[in-house]
Amino acid sequence: MKLLIRNLDRETKVEDLKRHFEQHGSVQSCTIVMDDETGKSKGFGFATMPKPGEANAAMKSLNGKKIDGQVIRVKKASNKPVVKKAPKQRHANDPMHGMTLEKLLNQLVEEYGFEELGKHIKIKCFTSDPSISSSLTFLRKTKWARQKLEEFYLEQLNQPPAPKKPKKSVWGKPKKK
Numbered sequence: 595m596k597l598l599i600r601n602l603d604r605e606t607k608v609e610d611l612k613r614h615f616e617q618h619g620s621v622q623s624c625t626i627v628m629d630d631e632t633g634k635s636k637g638f639g640f641a642t643m644p645k646p647g648e649a650n651a652a653m654k655s656l657n658g659k660k661i662d663g664q665v666i667r668v669k670k671a672s673n674k675p676v677v678k679k680a681p682k683q684r685h686a687n688d689p690m691h692g693m694t695l696e697k698l699l700n701q702l703v704e705e706y707g708f709e710e711l712g713k714h715i716k717i718k719c720f721t722s723d724p725s726i727s728s729s730l731t732f733l734r735k736t737k738w739a740r741q742k743l744e745e746f747y748l749e750q751l752n753q754p755p756a757p758k759k760p761k762k763s764v765w766g767k768p769k770k771k
Contacts (some may be wrong), residue, residue, distance in 0.1 A: 619648025
């Protein structure tokens with residue numbers, strides 16, 4: 595039987611938690627859920643005990659008990675599968691749909707150039723020895739800068755295109771009829 599253990603102290607170790615449950619019977623596994631970004635405990639975990647009678651005894655005995663200064667809660671874990679949330683999908687009508695950072699940057703640099711881009715978005719990667727490669731590296735690491743670039747791109751899409759100047763003919767003026 596799998597048991598959910600909540601309200602754990604962030605410093606509680608798996609070995610210590612397992613020791614508490616082993617006082618009530620055999621423990622198949624014991625885990626504490628860790629945050630992927632910080633590597634620290636999320637304050638809850640699981641204990642799996644093969645014998646339901648021992649698991650029930652552990653649950654009754656340990657629920658409401660103080661461990662490492664925290665009053666823990668123990669209950670039978672639900673059998674819901676753990677589903678990670680899918681990344682936020684953008685709709686096909688979204689102008690950013692399918693747009694990679696590299697594609698976006700190349701398009702803006704081609705249209706404006708680094709000098710003009712640096713005037714609109716005051717970021718050193720556009721004004722101080724700019725290159726596509728160094729700008730991509732900076733923008734990938736710096737969320738706020740990437741957001742500014744995306745906002746600028748979206749603003750430019752919403753503005754009507756500037757009137758194009760007629761190209762001069764290489765032949766001079768057209769013949770009069």
